[in-house]
Amino acid sequence: MSLPYRNSKKKRQESFILIGDGFDELEVVYFLHKFRQAGLSIKSVSLFDKLVFSRQGVGLKADYALAERPFNLNNNCLLILPTGGRNGEILRHDARVKSLLQAFNGGNGRVAITNSSSDLASDVGQLMEKPTYQPNTDQDLGDFVELLTDRAAINLTA
Numbered sequence: 356m357s358l359p360y361r362n363s364k365k366k367r368q369e370s371f372i373l374i375g376d377g378f379d380e381l382e383v384v385y386f387l388h389k390f391r392q393a394g395l396s397i398k399s400v401s402l403f404d405k406l407v408f409s410r411q412g413v414g415l416k417a418d419y420a421l422a423e424r425p426f427n428l429n430n431n432c433l434l435i436l437p438t439g440g441r442n443g444e445i446l447r448h449d450a451r452v453k454s455l456l457q458a459f460n461g462g463n464g465r466v467a468i469t470n471s472s473s474d475l476a477s478d479v480g481q482l483m484e485k486p487t488y489q490p491n492t493d494q495d496l497g498d499f500v501e502l503l504t505d506r507a508a509i510n511l512t513a
Contacts, residue, residue: 368507370397370433371426373446374417379439380409382469382496386435389500395507397435400424402449410440421451431463433488433507436479438470447475456482467503469496 372386383399390397401407401417408414426432434455436446446452459466460483467488468476479487488506490499 368396368431368433370395370435370507371400372397372435372437373400373402373421373452374407374415374437375402375442375445375449376408377410377441377445378407378415378437379442380411380413380415382437382439382442383409383415385496386437386500386503389504390507393504393508395504402445402451421455426455426458426464432465433503434459434464434466435503436466436468436475438468438473438475443470443473443475447478453478453482460484469499 370390372383374383387397387399398418399415400419400421402421405417405420406414407417426434436452437443438446456466456479465485465488466479466483468479469490470476471489471492476487476489488503490496494502
């Protein structure tokens with residue numbers, strides 16, 4: 356079955372998932388898999404080197420390092436901040452992430468965070484005037500990823 360947004364010639368909404376050492380591999384790989392399976396553009400972005408290690412020591416080669424590719428905030432893009440493992444704390448304490456979130460607040464991009472009760476979520480809530488995508492308290496990761504995939508597909512076809 357061909358999805359209407361998969362083969363579309365329109366410019367696809369860009370999505371990025373920001374990861375640092377200590378990330379939860381299930382969370383990150385699930386996002387990458389579901390978005391790519393739906394034909395949506397998603398790129399993994401590491402904080403430092405392209406090679407990032409999960410909390411279990413599994414290496415993942417990110418598509419970009421944060422310093423290599425600046426975000427075009429005039430585009431309607433989605434920035435996903437996974438909080439699993441130590442990733443939430445690493446993102447929370449990185450000054451570049453805070454300035455990136457402030458820039459997202461002034462641009463057209465949106466931010467999604469995977470755990471609404473994390474310290475990172477409260478920091479993002481203080482930095483952002485725009486609402487962020489967050490899971491409901493009873494929503495599991497699979498449902499949240501499906502919701503974001505559907506929203507990205509709707510933004511693409513609209």
